[in-house]
Amino acid sequence: MSYELHKRNANHLRLLGKVLFLQKNHHEETPVKQDVAALCAQLIRFDTTNFGEGNSRGEAEAARFIHGLLRGAGYEPLLLGPDDKRSSVVVRVPGADRNLPGLLVHAHLDVVPAEPEQWSFDPFAGTIKDGYVYGRGASDMKDMVAMTLATLLDWAASGTKPRRDIVVAFVADEEDKGDYGALWLVKDHPELFIGVEAAIGESGGAATILTGQDGAPVNLYPVAVGERGTLHIRVRATGTSGHGSRPVEPNAVKLLISALDRVGNYRWPLTLTPIVRAYIERTTAALGFAADLTGEDGVRAAIEAMGTAGTVAGVTVRCSSTPTVLRAGYKVNVIPGVAEADIDIRALPGTVEETLATIDVLLGEGISREFLSYQPPTSSSTQSHWFAEMAAALTRHDPAAVVVPYCMGGGTDAKAFAPLGISCYGFSPMGADPEERSAAGVHGIDERVPVASLISGQLILEDFLAAV
Template sequence: MTSFNGEEEVVGLCRDLIRIDTTNAGDNAGPGERAAAEYVAGKLAEVGLEPRLLESDDRRTSVIARIEGTDPGRDALLLHGHLDVVPFNAGDWTHHPLSGEIADGCVWGRGAVDMKDMDAMILAVVRQRLTEGRRPPRDVVLAFTADEEAGGAYGAQWLAEHHGDLFEGCTEAIGEVGGFSVSLDEQRRLYLIEAAEKGIAWMRLTAAGRAGHGSMLNAENAVTELAEAVGRIGRYEWPVRLTPTVSAFFQEAFGIEVEAGDAEATAAKLGPLARMIGATLKNTANPTMLDAGYKANVIPQTATAHVDGRFLPGYEQEFFATIDELLGPNVTREFVHHDIAVETAFEGSLVRAMSEALLAEDPSARAVPYTLSGGTDLKAFSRLGIRGFGFAPLKLPADLDFSGMFHGIDERVPVDSLKFGVRVLDRFLDGC
């Protein structure tokens, strides 16, 4: 069998994946993930694995494979990444988002950060290890999923519901949005490992009123009712709630216990990272869409709006009680998408393995837990009893606003960071 070098391969794998259009606009639209899934399956089969391609619908394809460990009595580990990406406007980009261009020491393109970089690192590490005859100490299940960017109904959720047997024995997992470095100053380089995720509540609000002529008096105007409810929600100041993971982040990052009253001022000291951490201090509800009426002189019978709600672990009940109070008596809500919050303690052998692998490649590394304000496929896998973390290790330049590139323009990942990630993941698999 041909031997593969993960550090040499990873850039090409990342570029190939970026060039495969897997744009997911939601509502089961777009080209789907089949072409990318077939590419991944081919790379895995080439090194002796037997990947399974599973389709929840036409073109909505996920890939599952299992690597046997040297100690089959141990619990299995899940490595998961999604193949789809969010839409883009190519005219806004310096390099075309499907080009996989290498420029300024980076691989550019949609998915370079979220998350074809991690997909490529997993493939590179697995291919090198298997051609060298190095099996991990425990069974490892590989999952490359469809539809994560639209909530996972055609991907991880469907897999967990219909093919849970493929994850038999898996008790722990690593996936996206964690393990990347943030330089607070010359002495402190933190590697943020996701240990919690906020829950999701995408809601459609509907106000019902009395239709009529725009020139007439109307005390039952649906547009007015809706606008007032949206205004109350959008301007509401949610209280700070320090969850265990957020408190642990402050303790690790600053070496102090932070009280709720000081949390926002402390988070503001984090520079570009303040935006990400700040969103994990409280529940949030942002109005995102409005729709009402069909003619300037007609008062419509109904008006609708969409709100993106995110609730902290342990605060879902408080979130919805507040939302219902803010809606008022004449506006109703229904879910567009609703999913759980998750949180796990930042401790145990898996955490040690992540920290030690980082330290071996970067002696200045300090692994710290954090809460993700968004959501990942971990929510679906947690329903199978799997405890997970975000760990896609990247050592990044101090001046790169990495978190700002998730779903942003000019998404790119440094070449050196990809190679660093391969080395760290290789060490991690030995120590996990």
Template sequence: MTDTGAATPVPSEDEAAALADDAVACCSRLIRFDTSNFGGGESRGERPCAEWVAERLTDAGLTPVVLESAPGRASTVVRIAGADPAAPALLVHGHLDVVPAEPSDWSSHPFAGDVRDGAVWGRGALDMKDMDAMMLAFVRHLERTGARPPRDLVLAFVADEEDAGEYGARFLVEQHPDLFEGVNAAISESGGHTVHLPGGGRLYPIAAGERGSAWMTATARGTAGHGSRHNDDNAVVKLAAAIGRFDGYAWPVRVVPVVAALLDGLSRHLGVTIDPADLSPLGAAADLVSGTLANSVNPTMLRAGYKHNVIPGEASAALDGRILPGTEAEFFATVDALLGPDGTRTGDFRAPVSADHTAPDFAAMAAALRAHDPEALVLPYCMTGGTDAKAFAALGIPGFGFVPGRTPADFDAWQYVHGVDEHVLTDSLAFGARVLTSYLMTDPRVFA
């Protein structure tokens, strides 16, 4: 590897070619493991995939562990010793499970892992077996070159991210916290990919926060009765009224610090003042902001009754709540007010998380991106959804979203993530493997 003069090593031409080949081959092979996660504890294929990953790591001279949280629900973790054992370690984690895919909807089988037309095709190509493949390509790079990263790296290939993480990251955190000893930062999905700006600029947003989640069951209770008689205490009517209140409520705009940093950076770059009420000057970057200006609640499921002619005494709705960092108290007070006196709620709450976008690791990621795209604009952003970063935050590990990739303006990744004909461009995989390698071989303390 060569040094750019800014303490950011860059793979040589031959090293870059090998990284690209390995990333494409590993991505294709990983996709051929059907690791569909159906939720509720039902999944397939995670154990064979985790064992295959462990074999690749072992072949590279490492000593991984495969940990099973329940039959078939396995994760693989390995620690790579760095040049300075006293330096704080970095966690790099990617999930092996994917959301299900219906083969009849796809132009080719979703678990074939075809490499054609300049892309690797299949479920998980963008979410997130591309990152898993880049991690494995980096390990192969270390094996070929004999290089050592400046600090310990903990690589975790985990199960169950596409559900609650109970059988993956949360299991590792609760049952095997020793694996992450000395770790003071983490990277995973999603960020580091190209967003094309008006005027031709290229933004690479790195996630430095994500909204929390409150998956709630709201319940209204009333008086059961005959369906032929009017009932002033109808639980279904009460629940419907509450859902109407949620639908009609305009959550107030709350520009939290990480969103403010993104808006400020874009304003400076574009030379315009950005009003949160009008994001049109941002072009494609508006999507990075629009979903993180406020909290949200969306009804997703309904349940009531058991027969046409019986008014039930209880009705419930599933509510998907998303919460900006620092607004938890306001969120739950609003939810309770909208539910009203006849509604109650239960559910699972995972707090929002954030990381310091002025930290040395963020600067090191930005430097790695600029080493491979000198025109890169790198700014922090807040994710609308959630990742396994929430689980690792329980160990005091701040997480960044950083899966580098470079795509043309007409490639809309979000059209394919969890969608039909998911695919990752091979050129983007090659770019991402180079950037990831540069970052992992950088000592962030030089940016302190």
């Protein structure tokens, strides 16, 4: 064991002992509140890198740490997974009224790889300074793990009981396919989610501060009510193999390159789903603009008027198809008979069949395709009491909050839980930092989250979970 790993393990044990001591010895009339920033930093120190294709590290250690905290607080969590290296933690908190439909809170423990040489600090040091918590996973999504865990520990310390059953899942493998995390839980342990009607997870409920047409600030809080579908396909071109000095037809590499050029450069038609339309209309209205969404020019102008809030709108007004992986050949003077590529396709709700038909036309003859993975788009109601309660919790914290629904361009574990009939929302709340700091570095370098936003986010989350 390296010195750094030994030191991190020792720190994990010291924090676990400290938390358990505080839980056991607090005065009932003044229960100890969890330090959510310190908890987030400690979770970052677990290197839970997910390299994909079943290769990861650290998830089991992080899961055991959380499992120990919850057991020490008096809960009855389950530690489970397809093998001893890929663990998740699931706990059901009984509500005062067991007849009410339950709510799922899900957050993933794994993170994408970090390249330390590009960072200004150790990605897994879990440093707190200058008003930030720094490290890989700070904002994707050990912030939500910390906020949720802090809420459960606070409830245990104060004897708080929610109105309804709250099922909490801290899961592995979200940053890949979910086969070792949410998808495995749904397939092998669907009984854990009996009675659950709705779920909240990452990507939504965080403050975005914009400037209105009159110069006044607009506190926008987008809540995800849908996600584009994920269609990962592998395409294969077949041709005639031969000597590199004697060109042959058909040439598998040339066929594949031409097909990828058509797929990658295709401009998908403008498609305004109800969720995306609502997001653009409500956001521009809050900014003081009258959006004209009757044509391409009007949509483009509206998205530009939204400022930073227009980024996600620009992604979700169309489907997308992006070639990402190429495989062909083994020697420079040999023409290969087969060439393959992987393509990442994202389809808006209601467009999957049309999207695949278009892909087949773009690929053309001589190209076959197969699914690597397929998770359909998700869509949940903005008229539900779940959405109303999220908006209410945000408004209680920030009376100036403008809560709007939006559609995610990417995807989350919501796609795994939605087939169970669960309405899924992206709600991982974060208040605005008073000194205008903001989360940054997701899947990039120098990832960080403001301490003030973590603290306010945990208060909003606790408020929502207690009231919903």
